[in-house]
Amino acid sequence: MKKAKAIPVPPPPGYLEEWRATNNTCLVTGATDGIGRALAIRLADAGQSLVLVGRSKDKLRSVLKEVGEAGPNRSHRSFVADLSLISEVDRLANEIQQKLPDLSRVVLCASEIPGFHGITKEGIEAGFAVIYLSRFQLLNKLTSLLKKQKAPRVVSFASPATRFELPNMTLLNNSDCNLSNWERRKAHTNCNLLFLAEIAEQLKDTEICINAFGPGLVLTKQIQGYSAARRFWLGMKSSLVGKSAPYAALPAMHMLLSQDFAEKTGGFYECGTKYPPDKHFLDAETRRMFWEDTQQLVQLAQASECKNT
Numbered sequence: 179m180k181k182a183k184a185i186p187v188p189p190p191p192g193y194l195e196e197w198r199a200t201n202n203t204c205l206v207t208g209a210t211d212g213i214g215r216a217l218a219i220r221l222a223d224a225g226q227s228l229v230l231v232g233r234s235k236d237k238l239r240s241v242l243k244e245v246g247e248a249g250p251n252r253s254h255r256s257f258v259a260d261l262s263l264i265s266e267v268d269r270l271a272n273e274i275q276q277k278l279p280d281l282s283r284v285v286l287c288a289s290e291i292p293g294f295h296g297i298t299k300e301g302i303e304a305g306f307a308v309i310y311l312s313r314f315q316l317l318n319k320l321t322s323l324l325k326k327q328k329a330p331r332v333v334s335f336a337s338p339a340t341r342f343e344l345p346n347m348t349l350l351n352n353s354d355c356n357l358s359n360w361e362r363r364k365a366h367t368n369c370n371l372l373f374l375a376e377i378a379e380q381l382k383d384t385e386i387c388i389n390a391f392g393p394g395l396v397l398t399k400q401i402q403g404y405s406a407a408r409r410f411w412l413g414m415k416s417s418l419v420g421k422s423a424p425y426a427a428l429p430a431m432h433m434l435l436s437q438d439f440a441e442k443t444g445g446f447y448e449c450g451t452k453y454p455p456d457k458h459f460l461d462a463e464t465r466r467m468f469w470e471d472t473q474q475l476v477q478l479a480q481a482s483e484c485k486n487t
Contacts, residue, residue: 197435198225201252203281204434205229205274207261207316208288210237213335213393215244216423217285217430222249224435229278230256231270231288261288261312262304264479271319282327283434284320286313286334286370295353300479303351305362310350310369311479314472317377321386329385329440333433336370337392338446338453344464345369347471371446373472375455376465378444387443389433393426 204221208214209230222228222245230245232238238256245254259270274281289309298304302311313334324330345365349355357365371390378388429450433439446453458464 193432193436194224196437197431200435201225201227202283202435203227203229203278204283204285205231205278205281206285206287207231207312208286208335209256210234210241212289213423213427213430214285214287215241217287217427219244219248220424220427220431221434222246222252222254224431225249225252226283226435227252228254229274229281230254231259231261232256233258233260261316262298262302262307263300263483264302264307264311264315264476265300265483267312267315268319268480271316274320275323279323280327281320281323282330284317284324284330284332285430285434286317286332288312289335297353298479300482302475302479303353306347306350306366307479309366310373311472311476313370314373315476317388321377321381324386325384327385329387331434331439332386332388333391333430334370334374334388335393335430336367336374336390337448338371338390338455339392339448340364340367340371342368342371342456342458344458345372345468347468347475351475369468369472371455371459372465372468374446375444375459376469379462379465382443387439387441389443389445389447391430391433392446392448393430 204226206214206218206221206228209218210232218228218230218241226249228245228249230238230241232241235258238258242254242256257270257273260266295303295305298307300307317332317334324332341364343365345368347369349357350362350365350369374388374390381388426449429447432450433447446455446459
């Protein structure tokens, strides 16, 4: 899939000037491909200092060059981390806390690549760890740092347009289960939405603003893991309502940088539209139990890593 140029779609009039008047240190996971890459480049063009996270050192080097070209007047850096391993997430969080005392924006965009399944050495299904457990652990580890900043913001890519079904984490943590890649993707999204609803509630008395963002239909390499019929359907739909990655990144930039989005938290947004949450996201007991189950999986991974070292 051919990559788009860095800044092919301008933001609405007036916004770029507002954004360039600020300078936030912005962490972007999943920054080497797709929307994560597009968003990182656009944020750099908008005058922000970028911190990129990815698994591939070569890809990070390439995107860091693009980010530097888009935002030459700011300092940018990158961290290599395999987010399928909780030990790597913990290491990354510790490095960030030591080296980025002014971190004020976090974008959770890392996603499993097609076919990226199997049990890691920590006993966790790899795709599930990348797209959900890593976000849970990283954001929890960075909360203390974010509390020290003025009006910090977090945006996690998770589409609220996804129909809600309570995720079965035992099934999702089994690489041999019969879920299709499409079904896994929907379940992973609901995991993230439940987590975001709960952590936003826990942090409602702080200045940290946490919101979910669905970019709409963007054809990235994720579709390679879907069935032929699903790919055909998405291709047909994309010809009508599809977006390029740089264009789809614009609402996320608005959520991260615009003054008129200040103090908004706990929201679910699809493109520029706020979605009313499903009743399950409002149920405190459902969220609490899901949080505790997630903590147990994280602790399992950490215990497995200790045994292996």
